[in-house]
Amino acid sequence: MDVAALNALPFEDFVNILGNVVEKCPLITAAIWSERPFVNFTALETAISDFIDALPESGKEGILRCHPDLAGRDLQSGTLTRESREEQAGAGMSALSSAEASRMSRLNEEYKQRFGFPFVICARMTDKANILRQLSERCLNERATERARGIEEVKKICSLRLRALVLPDAPNKL
Numbered sequence: 001m002d003v004a005a006l007n008a009l010p011f012e013d014f015v016n017i018l019g020n021v022v023e024k025c026p027l028i029t030a031a032i033w034s035e036r037p038f039v040n041f042t043a044l045e046t047a048i049s050d051f052i053d054a055l056p057e058s059g060k061e062g063i064l065r066c067h068p069d070l071a072g073r074d075l076q077s078g079t080l081t082r083e084s085r086e087e088q089a090g091a092g093m094s095a096l097s098s099a100e101a102s103r104m105s106r107l108n109e110e111y112k113q114r115f116g117f118p119f120v121i122c123a124r125m126t127d128k129a130n131i132l133r134q135l136s137e138r139c140l141n142e143r144a145t146e147r148a149r150g151i152e153e154v155k156k157i158c159s160l161r162l163r164a165l166v167l168p169d170a171p172n173k174l
């Protein structure tokens with residue numbers, strides 16, 4: 001679907017199609033609908049990014065908390081969203097050795113204990129070894145740094161999800 005077609009969608013369809021570009025945050029898609037028409041893909045992406053940036057810190061943390069852990073309970077129980085399942089599988093999260101799985105689980109818990117929100121990284125732009133390395137390194141950061149870093153990653157995830165929907169020939173198709 002191209003941007004012109006998206007601009008023509010009624011509210012319900014727009015939210016049904018784009019509602020999970022930010023994981024479990026359809027409110028963001030609902031909010032930017034009123035900013036149509038978007039002149040191009042970048043304008044759509046910028047509208048989402050600007051909406052996120054305008055949120056108070058509690059809102060940004062809320063977005064981070066909507067993200068499932070990497071290789072966490074939702075992956076084990078099959079309750080990830082389709083997008084998240086494909087992203088996590090692509091980064092090898094569904095095929096961890098038991099040693100890797102327990103390290104991931106321990107570090108995810110440590111991160112959440114320290115910051116009060118989960119570790120978020122754009123799985124499609126990295127791999128298993130880097131995820132584990134980043135997770136242990138980022139545990140040492142300050143809370144505000146991590147809040148901002150997590151939001152940067154949310155925007156990367158959003159950009160790739162949007163590209164898959166709006167620019168069907170883009171790489172990293174979902």
Ligand SMILES: NC(=O)NC1NC(=O)NC1=O
Binds near residue numbers: 069070083120124
């Ligand atoms: N916690 C976390 O980073 N989750 C994710 N990252 C990603 O690319 N997809 C996810 O579900």
